[in-house]
Amino acid sequence: MIVGIQRLGMDDYPALTVLWAGSGLSWDFGDDRASFQAAIITNGQHYWGYEWHGKLIGCVLAAFDGRRGWIYHLAVDPEFRRRGIGRLLMSAAEHSLYNAGCPKVNLLVERHNIAVMAFYEALGYHRADNCFMEKPLVPLIPG
Numbered sequence: 001m002i003v004g005i006q007r008l009g010m011d012d013y014p015a016l017t018v019l020w021a022g023s024g025l026s027w028d029f030g031d032d033r034a035s036f037q038a039a040i041i042t043n044g045q046h047y048w049g050y051e052w053h054g055k056l057i058g059c060v061l062a063a064f065d066g067r068r069g070w071i072y073h074l075a076v077d078p079e080f081r082r083r084g085i086g087r088l089l090m091s092a093a094e095h096s097l098y099n100a101g102c103p104k105v106n107l108l109v110e111r112h113n114i115a116v117m118a119f120y121e122a123l124g125y126h127r128a129d130n131c132f133m134e135k136p137l138v139p140l141i142p143g
């Protein structure tokens with residue numbers, strides 16, 4: 001496929017790291033090659049990319065933990081925004097999660113990125129009054 005949406009594979013990993021960095025996503029746990037390789041085995045059916053003439057210009061990594069679906073690393077190349085690609089990627093992720101039996105999708109927005117909430121609200125997401133807590137079990141090694 002030259003232009004369009006497709007499932008991501010391990011071959012896409014180098015292009016993904018470029019897309020994440022160019023889209024302002026911060027490097028996080030799970031982003032290193034070995035973690036990505038392990039995660040794609042269990043959740044690869046929910047990993048979607050958008051290709052434009054051989055270039056990866058959009059991605060979303062969704063995951064189903066058996067109770068909830070989670071959205072990670074949604075990104076569209078800044079040059080290609082506001083053309084519906086983000087909406088398309090989210091739709092693909094929601095459909096694959098739904099088809100896997102997922103009843104509800106959650107996602108986190110970092111406080112510095114609050115502007116992206118307008119995008120999610122346009123897709124039907126609403127702000128939940130929850131507090132997010134975290135505890136790293138290993139040190140974060142920057143990529």
Ligand SMILES: CC(C)(COP(=O)(O)OP(=O)(O)OC[C@H]1O[C@@H](n2cnc3c(N)ncnc32)[C@H](O)[C@@H]1OP(=O)(O)O)[C@@H](O)C(=O)NCCC(=O)NCCS
Pocket residue numbers: 023024025073074075076077080081082083084085086087088108109110113115116118119120122123
């Ligand atoms: C969020 C992101 C993926 C959206 O991708 P996109 O392809 O530009 O989004 P779409 O064109 O599908 O937008 C769908 C709708 O969302 C809304 N929307 C999208 N971007 C918006 C913005 N910056 N401000 C307000 N509304 C916005 C609009 O209603 C839009 O529909 P419209 O263009 O017909 O008005 C993209 O801006 C991005 O990569 N941001 C940086 C990475 C990021 O923050 N990821 C999310 C981490 S939680």
